[in-house]
Amino acid sequence: YYAVLFYVCRSGGWKEHISMSVLVSGGTGFIGSHTVVELIEAGYDVVVFDNFYNSKLCVLDRIKQITGKSVKFYEADMRDASALRKIFSENKIDSVIHFAGLKAVGESVDKPLAYYKNNIGGTVVLCEEMAAAGVKCMVFSSSATVYGDPETVPMREDFPTSATNPYGETKLVIERILADVCVSDPEWSVSCLRYFNPIGAHKSGLLGEDPMGIPNNIMPRIQKVAAGEWDAITVFGDDYDTPDGTGVRDYIHVTDLAQAHIAALKRVYTVKGWECFNIGCGHGYSVLELIEAYSRASGKEIPKVIMPRRPGDIAISYADPTKAKEVLGWEAKLTLDDMCRDAYNFLVKNPRGYED
Numbered sequence: 001y002y003a004v005l006f007y008v009c010r011s012g013g014w015k016e017h018i019s020m021s022v023l024v025s026g027g028t029g030f031i032g033s034h035t036v037v038e039l040i041e042a043g044y045d046v047v048v049f050d051n052f053y054n055s056k057l058c059v060l061d062r063i064k065q066i067t068g069k070s071v072k073f074y075e076a077d078m079r080d081a082s083a084l085r086k087i088f089s090e091n092k093i094d095s096v097i098h099f100a101g102l103k104a105v106g107e108s109v110d111k112p113l114a115y116y117k118n119n120i121g122g123t124v125v126l127c128e129e130m131a132a133a134g135v136k137c138m139v140f141s142s143s144a145t146v147y148g149d150p151e152t153v154p155m156r157e158d159f160p161t162s163a164t165n166p167y168g169e170t171k172l173v174i175e176r177i178l179a180d181v182c183v184s185d186p187e188w189s190v191s192c193l194r195y196f197n198p199i200g201a202h203k204s205g206l207l208g209e210d211p212m213g214i215p216n217n218i219m220p221r222i223q224k225v226a227a228g229e230w231d232a233i234t235v236f237g238d239d240y241d242t243p244d245g246t247g248v249r250d251y252i253h254v255t256d257l258a259q260a261h262i263a264a265l266k267r268v269y270t271v272k273g274w275e276c277f278n279i280g281c282g283h284g285y286s287v288l289e290l291i292e293a294y295s296r297a298s299g300k301e302i303p304k305v306i307m308p309r310r311p312g313d314i315a316i317s318y319a320d321p322t323k324a325k326e327v328l329g330w331e332a333k334l335t336l337d338d339m340c341r342d343a344y345n346f347l348v349k350n351p352r353g354y355e356d
């Protein structure tokens with residue numbers, strides 16, 4: 001035994017024998033679970049923690065059905081320092097992809113303290129435990145909401161940032177906290193991915209968007225109509241200064257978004273310091289265009305009810321994704337029809353969503 005150990009250590013081959021792992025916070029959530037699948041299929045060892053605030057345990061089985069692999073999982077809350085310390089002590093973690101956080105814009109207006117305590121407080125605890133474990137690579141789930149209501153579109157990473165709600169404020173503050181950490185310790189590398197509007201589902205129909213409670217975002221609300229649970233989709237405003245009067249957004253397939261995390265992970269392994277990237281298709285579609293695309297994909301008529309504008313909504317948001325293409329070598333590949341097709345496929349296969 002000692003002869004073998006001596007040989008392995010002397011040959012320097014010991015490094016190949018310690019599997020390096022990516023820790024994914026919020027890894028059973030909508031975007032987190034799709035990213036875990038892409039990580040496994042790209043050959044990474046993955047450790048996941050989640051508190052199941054907006055996700056379900058059965059997602060882990062779905063990930064195994066898709067990949068054939070089980071991920072190491074901890075039920076934990078990012079605000080629990082001792083739980084995080086246990087994860088870092090039991091696993092050789094070399095980077096973190098940080099999804100965990102509350103994400104409902106409207107809810108954040110009603111419960112700002114819960115959002116600040118969870119999203120910001122939890123991220124501080126996570127960063128403290130990362131630093132204590134010597135883990136200084138992070139890909140952070142940020143949002144285009146940090147641009148507020150921009151003067152012009154498409155949005156570039158050098159645009160002014162501001163928040164129009166507490167949820168967006170937490171994303172902006174966390175970006176700034178991570179930038180300060182990188183200044184305080186040049187060994188850190190951080191990539192903030194500013195998502196536009198993620199929709200769709202894994203092509204297998206085993207993973208998809210299944211928010212707890214009443215959904216806020218347009219696609220899960222359209223799915224309620226397609227499922228026959230709701231009579232019609234509410235269209236929040238048809239009097240915006242847009243081609244058909246309804247809100248314009250940059251919808252991106254969740255699998256394309258997941259792939260962007262793989263590209264960013266490679267970046268943080270090679271370049272120190274703080275960076276941010278817009279992750280969108282670079283094209284805006286109106287609410288009516290999205291509903292029409294969904295009808296084409298599903299064969300379902302989606303009745304509409306025009307309502308007043310939703311407070312806090314902006315008219316137009318879409319990305320200039322040039323930087324992600326030039327620096328990360330990433331660009332979206334899937335179309336709006338692919339997004340609608342895959343979202344509907346998930347609904348057909350999971351008419352009542354995930355069932356634990």
Ligand code: WQD
Pocket residue numbers: 103105143144145195196197198216217218219221233234235236237246247248249287310313
């Ligand atoms: C899209 C468009 C609505 C519902 C938010 C966050 C962002 C990210 C995604 C978390 C808008 C319209 C919606 C409905 C409608 N959040 N709409 N009827 O507001 O662009 O972005 O969610 O990751 O950070 O800001 O997304 O899907 O809520 O709305 O007409 O019933 O659909 O007005 O134009 P949003 P959304």
